[in-house]
Amino acid sequence: MADSSEHPRSRSVVYAVVASxxxxxxxxxxxxxxxPNLGEVLGISAFVVGVILSANxxxxxxxxxxxxxLVDRIGTRKPFVIGLAIEGLATFxxxxAIxxxxxEGWFVLARVTWGIGSALVFATAYTITADVSEASSRGTSMGIVRAGITFGFPAGMVLGGLVSEAYSNATAFVLAASFAALASVIAFFIVPETHVETAGSSISPWDLETTLPALTVGLVNFGLYFAYIGVLFSTLVLYLEVESVTLSLEIAGYGIDYGxxxxxxxxxxxxxxSGAVFTIAGGKLSDAVGARVPVLIGFLAISCAGFAVLTVAPSFGAVVLACALIxxxxxxxxxxxxxxxxDLTPEDRMGRAMGTNNIFGDVGGGLGPLVSLPVANAVGYDVLYALSALIPLLAGAVLVAGIYSYTGHLSPTVDESIV
Structure with a gap:
């Protein structure tokens, strides 16, 4: 991988990627x-809501x-900036739609457009970070960038939940679109080219990374996104409604009840x-330990515990703990x-590897809403969440088997993993 000494602005580049x-x-x-709630008001079925949420x-x-x-052929800067702009357009x-x-047609179109933009952003964000970081600090750098992506997601959820209740759904969407426009401006003025010096030739959509490390990491990513985005985020609002679990606060003598x-x-x-905080912590820990697998297994076990907590008697405290653990x-x-x-991918294949990894994650995240909503209606949320607790355990088994087959070690050190 590229040495960070070749990129004297590496820290500012990483921070610009995080902000964007x-x-x-x-x-x-x-x-x-x-x-999910708007679907009932607009007459959109649960299945169509699942299609909209997973369309991207x-x-x-x-x-x-x-x-x-494309990243490996022409570089990172243009796809990154253009991808951010497309996501802003999709948010508007x-x-x-509303x-x-x-x-339903406009929501699907917006989510499809978002999917195109985010494919460019995700492939470039991690490739930029890999380009400007050394192996000894790569876990930390990847964690920081992933935390930026993760922090933006909950900020949008708070925006969607609170602003829509205080003002309107349209106001929440307009505000989100404004921030998305700001993201592309930041990237345009700060993020340089990091990946290639001259553009390559043709681009094939089937030129993916199919090595054992890419497939192993991709399968783990599939399981995580299926359980996290596809199950938890797609069903939580309906679970709260079924179990009558909502938040009530009293501030300065005034009661505030959230729906x-x-x-x-x-x-x-x-x-x-919680995910953003531990994304940084997990990356730093894997750098400090000098091995990625033990850290990964530990956090997969924590995710399993979170889904297990959701199966106990419902209460607001239990749901908070479960969400934090997951x-x-x-x-x-x-x-x-x-x-x-x-660590396990040659530099000139990094864009392809990240694209392949994102495919696995998106299959999981896209399949999850289509499966979880009908399953929850058929067998209940306790059974759904109990089954979801098994997914991180299976992901851990796949990880250990794949890495051992490729490296000959159950827990290779970072130096042993470097290509």
């Missing part, structure tokens, strides 16, 4: 507290591969905030997992 992905992330989270991820299944190849599409006579949307937005934010597990895996992929 944070602000644009509002658009990714803003729909989750709003749309299904779009990325097609867009991730070409985005990764929510405003049109005022349209056919809102399911506001409460779910705050709980999702707690989960994602977020910590998801986040703690993020930094070391992308760092491990970078």
């Amino acid at each position: 992905t944070f602000f644009v992330g509002f658009g990714g989270g803003v729909v989750f507290p709003i749309l 991820r299904w779009t990325r299944l097609v867009a991730n591969g070409p985005a990764g190849v 599409g929510y405003v049109i 005022r349209s006579a056919v809102p 399911e949307q506001g409460t779910s937005g705050l709980l999702m934010a707690v989960s994602a905030l 977020g910590a597990g998801q986040g703690g895996v993020g930094g070391p997992l992308t760092a491990l992929l970078a």
